[in-house]
Amino acid sequence: AQSVTQLGSHVSVSEGALVLLRCNYSSSVPPYLFWYVQYPNQGLQLLLKYTSAATLVKGINGFEAEFKKSETSFHLTKPSAHMSDAAEYFCAVSGGGTSGTYKYIFGTGTRLKVLA
Amino acid sequence: DTEVTQTPKHLVMGMTNKKSLKCEQHMGHRAMYWYKQKAKKPPELMFVYSYEKLSINESVPSRFSPECPNSSLLNLHLHALQPEDSALYLCASSQGQRTGEQYFGPGTRLTVT
Numbered sequence: 001a002q003s004v005t006q007l008g009s010h011v012s013v014s015e016g017a018l019v020l021l022r023c024n025y026s027s028s029v030p031p032y033l034f035w036y037v038q039y040p041n042q043g044l045q046l047l048l049k050y051t052s053a054a055t056l057v058k059g060i061n062g063f064e065a066e067f068k069k070s071e072t073s074f075h076l077t078k079p080s081a082h083m084s085d086a087a088e089y090f091c092a093v094s095g096g097g098t099s100g101t102y103k104y105i106f107g108t109g110t111r112l113k114v115l116a
Numbered sequence: 117d118t119e120v121t122q123t124p125k126h127l128v129m130g131m132t133n134k135k136s137l138k139c140e141q142h143m144g145h146r147a148m149y150w151y152k153q154k155a156k157k158p159p160e161l162m163f164v165y166s167y168e169k170l171s172i173n174e175s176v177p178s179r180f181s182p183e184c185p186n187s188s189l190l191n192l193h194l195h196a197l198q199p200e201d202s203a204l205y206l207c208a209s210s211q212g213q214r215t216g217e218q219y220f221g222p223g224t225r226l227t228v229t
Contacts, residue, residue, distance in 0.1 A: 106158035
């Protein structure tokens with residue numbers, strides 16, 4: 001069965017500092033992986049996705065993530081945090097290939113706080 | 117255009133009311149989803165429609181009744197809800213159930229009194 005673990009329910013960084021949000025997945029088949037951001041009282045916005053092409057994926061708003069199969073990780077990074085990055089971030093996995101479920105399995109989320 | 121729209125934005129209803137949530141997308145997507153999200157939690161899948169047919173029902177109580185009138189529209193009919201059903205209801209769509217990332221609408225904030 002697929003699963004997603006996001007380490008750290010809350011992460012605080014200073015403005016201008018590196019943002020690192022961790023996501024580890026478990027999947028018996030090559031997965032599709034996604035990062036979403038959610039601002040208060042809004043829907044989820046897709047930041048980036050991994051679908052077995054390049055292992056380093058660039059997304060919107062300066063975010064990127066690297067797929068590491070050996071570590072079963074898909075951590076989200078941004079070189080320099082901005083106050084507007086403060087939000088909830090969700091990692092999600094869905095099945096790929098010819099078998100498995102295509103439902104999203106979400107991580108529990110990480111609340112990013114950016115300190116002035 | 118990657119927009120999914122949802123109406124209404126907010127809804128307050130009593131436990132004996134009947135109301136409906138509406139979702140619309142014009143991206144030509146063939147899969148549409150309803151999620152329920154409680155505060156500080158990830159979204160929980162409720163229903164999936166694929167090519168206008170119900171493909172997944174995550175054992176949702178019958179007081180929630182989905183409907184997909186056409187490939188662009190998705191409704192969620194609500195009847196006899198409980199206070200614990202208060203949540204943010206999110207609609208999403210994707211190219212297909214097996215392909216493509218999901219695009220989410222802004223949600224309907226539902227309060228059951």
